Amino acid sequence: MLAPKITTLTIDEFLEWVNLPENADKRWELIEGVPVEMASSSKINTIVAMLIGSFLNMWILDKNLGYVTGADGGYRISKRNSFQPDVAYISYTHVNELEGNIFDNAPDLAVEVISPSEKPRQIMQKIETYLTSGTILVWIVYPEEKIVDVWRAMSDGSLNKRKFEIGDILSGEDVLPNFTLEVAKIFPSPPNK
Numbered sequence: 001m002l003a004p005k006i007t008t009l010t011i012d013e014f015l016e017w018v019n020l021p022e023n024a025d026k027r028w029e030l031i032e033g034v035p036v037e038m039a040s041s042s043k044i045n046t047i048v049a050m051l052i053g054s055f056l057n058m059w060i061l062d063k064n065l066g067y068v069t070g071a072d073g074g075y076r077i078s079k080r081n082s083f084q085p086d087v088a089y090i091s092y093t094h095v096n097e098l099e100g101n102i103f104d105n106a107p108d109l110a111v112e113v114i115s116p117s118e119k120p121r122q123i124m125q126k127i128e129t130y131l132t133s134g135t136i137l138v139w140i141v142y143p144e145e146k147i148v149d150v151w152r153a154m155s156d157g158s159l160n161k162r163k164f165e166i167g168d169i170l171s172g173e174d175v176l177p178n179f180t181l182e183v184a185k186i187f188p189s190p191p192n193k
Contacts, residue, residue, distance in 0.1 A: 008033030011082050015101055027072070031125075033080040041071065041086070044143045044188075045113045049086040051186045052111055052141070056089055059172075059179050066091035066108070074102035075110075078133045083126065086141075087111035089176065106134035108175050113141045127151050131159060136175045146187045 009017060014030040017023060027038040041049070049071060057068040069088045077083050088107035096104060110130050114123060123140060130138050131153040138151040148164045152173070164170055164183050172179030 008080065009035065011076055011079065011102075014082060027084060029084055030080065030082040038084065039115070039117065041113070042115055042143075045086070045115055047188055048141060048143050048186055049111070049113045051188070052113075052139075052181075053087040055181050055185070056087065056109075056176075056179075059176070060089060065089075065176070066093075067095065069103075069107070075107055076102050076104050077106045077129055077135075081129050081133070083110070083130070085110040086113040106130060108135065109137045109139070109172075110135050111139045111141060113143060116144065128159065137173060139170070141186070143187065146183070148183055148186075 009030065010033075011030060014028075014035060017035060018026075018028045023035075028035050029038055030036070053068055053070055060066060060068055067090050069085075069090070071084055071086050073088060074082055074084050075088065075090075082102055085107065088111060089109040090103055090105065090107045094103075094105045094108065112123070112126065127138050127140065131151060136152060140149040140151065142148070146166050148170060150162045150164060150170065152160055154160050166184050166187065168183045170181045170183060
């Protein structure tokens, strides 16, 4: 949902705007200078995001590489974009300090768990923005289809997508060397009742 009657904002203006009393209890992203309210996550989306974050966090903590953030972790992606990925990893080398509301850099790895209401063009715009702003890997997770699309920018400027399904194994590639995660482990099945 777009914020009503708002002209385009800088990130600093956006950070002031989201802290106004009428906006403070909502989740917002800044997309091309326009505040966009983020819908609540579905039960499955929240579970999938937490599973991914848990596997990443255990591995990253053990290796002492950086931070894993959840859905409230904001990132300054570019001058007119501030995103809150469902899960993200940012290496210590890209973090200046832990004060403030958002990280000053794009995450090294961004994970977006997609809900049915999200439009393909909006998803693609976010992928492009992440990858042209310093994010190395973007995992787009589709819980209903049990698919993960892994995106990265290529040296010629093109974007490359690889699709992973149940039975496949995700890799941290050069962002998290030697990290692997079975796709099946992030898509829970309710126990038989």
